[in-house]
Amino acid sequence: MAEQAELILEGKSYHLPVVTGTENEKAIDIKNLRDLTGYITLDSGYKNTGATLSSITFLDGEQGILRYRGYPIEQLAERSDFVEVAYLLIYGELPTKQQLDQFSENIKMHTLIHEDMRRFYSAFPTFAHPMGVVSSVTCALSTFYPESLNPHRGEEKINLTITRLLAKFPTIAAWAYKNSVGHPVVYPKNKLGYVENFLNMMFSMPSDDYEIDPVIVNALDKLLILHADHEQNCSTSTVRLAGSSQANLYSSIAAGITALWGPLHGGANQEVIEMLDRIKEEGGSLDKWIAKAKDKNDPFRLMGFGHRVYKNFDPRAKIIKKACDDVLNRLGIKDPVLEIAKKLEEVALNDEYFIERKLYPNVDFYSGIIYRAMGIPKDMFTVLFAVGRLPGWIAQWKEMTANKEPIGRPRQIYIGPKVRDYVNIADR
Numbered sequence: 001m002a003e004q005a006e007l008i009l010e011g012k013s014y015h016l017p018v019v020t021g022t023e024n025e026k027a028i029d030i031k032n033l034r035d036l037t038g039y040i041t042l043d044s045g046y047k048n049t050g051a052t053l054s055s056i057t058f059l060d061g062e063q064g065i066l067r068y069r070g071y072p073i074e075q076l077a078e079r080s081d082f083v084e085v086a087y088l089l090i091y092g093e094l095p096t097k098q099q100l101d102q103f104s105e106n107i108k109m110h111t112l113i114h115e116d117m118r119r120f121y122s123a124f125p126t127f128a129h130p131m132g133v134v135s136s137v138t139c140a141l142s143t144f145y146p147e148s149l150n151p152h153r154g155e156e157k158i159n160l161t162i163t164r165l166l167a168k169f170p171t172i173a174a175w176a177y178k179n180s181v182g183h184p185v186v187y188p189k190n191k192l193g194y195v196e197n198f199l200n201m202m203f204s205m206p207s208d209d210y211e212i213d214p215v216i217v218n219a220l221d222k223l224l225i226l227h228a229d230h231e232q233n234c235s236t237s238t239v240r241l242a243g244s245s246q247a248n249l250y251s252s253i254a255a256g257i258t259a260l261w262g263p264l265h266g267g268a269n270q271e272v273i274e275m276l277d278r279i280k281e282e283g284g285s286l287d288k289w290i291a292k293a294k295d296k297n298d299p300f301r302l303m304g305f306g307h308r309v310y311k312n313f314d315p316r317a318k319i320i321k322k323a324c325d326d327v328l329n330r331l332g333i334k335d336p337v338l339e340i341a342k343k344l345e346e347v348a349l350n351d352e353y354f355i356e357r358k359l360y361p362n363v364d365f366y367s368g369i370i371y372r373a374m375g376i377p378k379d380m381f382t383v384l385f386a387v388g389r390l391p392g393w394i395a396q397w398k399e400m401t402a403n404k405e406p407i408g409r410p411r412q413i414y415i416g417p418k419v420r421d422y423v424n425i426a427d428r
């Protein structure tokens with residue numbers, strides 16, 4: 001007999017099915033709870049609610065495990081590259097060489113964005129936050145490809161929409177950066193790889209060739225892989241919720257970008273650098289700040305240490321730490337802020353207070369350091385996060401639509417006034 005959970009309400013017993021995942025995760029299936037009992041569950045923030053059955057990413061925060069489609073993140077970061085990982089996430093299996101070559105070639109064929117879209121950038125003020133620009137332009141892609149609005153257009157056309165978005169997104173992101181610094185845009189060069197092309201559009205000028213450093217490429221490629229998916233987080237859930245209404249892929253991803261923009265989600269690495277800047281401005285001594293971090297009555301918190309999901313260690317941080325060291329050594333940068341970061345890392349890895357509480361440096365700590373060393377401004381940090389997360393968002397949208405999941409419609413517990421009669425304004 002299938003495993004069941006017993007629920008007793010008002011003296012009556014109800015049996016609800018138990019669902020077990022492939023990694024022995026267990027859930028009580030409550031989809032019929034309201035019909036059976038008249039009750040709903042209350043779970044603010046959905047911390048204990050499974051919104052879907054998914055075969056994309058497995059995450060175990062207690063054990064520090066992250067796997068894409070069953071493959072450990074450590075192996076993918078070491079042996080794969082971002083385009084191959086994107087294929088894996090979206091289509092479920094590692095590609096053959098022929099499949100990967102065709103996938104890469106298809107992306108290169110669609111890296112340009114329509115010249116009319118270039119005018120959008122000139123309409124944004126130079127002080128516009130790049131995330132607002134990226135979200136707006138991504139959503140606008142649906143107006144240039146109206147066939148994407150048809151949710152029943154067939155697998156081949158859906159794959160074309162996916163390819164277009166993967167190809168054009170680095171161009172959209174790089175042009176948002178160029179707009180923010182008042183520089184002319186740089187067109188994609190399809191002889192370059194995915195990461196190299198993005199870096200070239202970011203840092204070269206139309207009349208110059210950007211010298212692409214393989215150490216930088218390797219570090220950014222790893223960062224994109226590490227950010228490619230992370231289960232049902234805020235932005236991913238937003239993509240799925242928007243897509244559940246049969247909204248097109250471009251607008252669903254734009255919704256995810258907007259959710260990622262929030263400082264509680266995608267802005268953590270920016271907050272790391274802002275914290276380090278503050279420490280530098282106040283003299284650079286760490287003793288004061290370490291003491292503040294240990295004082296439970298002090299509101300100050302060390303950004304980039306510990307993780308709300310990983311209760312042991314962030315497996316991504318172990319991987320990116322070496323890439324961070326490689327970048328700093330390669331560039332030979334003498335930046336007081338980065339020197340403070342390295343000292344802070346040393347303290348956290350050796351201080352019993354941090355060790356006991358498992359407050360290890362996380363991926364946001366190291367990614368912020370790498371981006372700063374590369375010369376990427378803070379406002380672009382979350383855009384880089386979005387470039388990495390794009391394949392995961394696409395995979396989640398694709399899975400949700402393929403499974404014909406119902407439109408998302410959370411319930412609520414109403415706590416407002418009871419029924420009352422309207423009072424004319426003269427009598428109030």
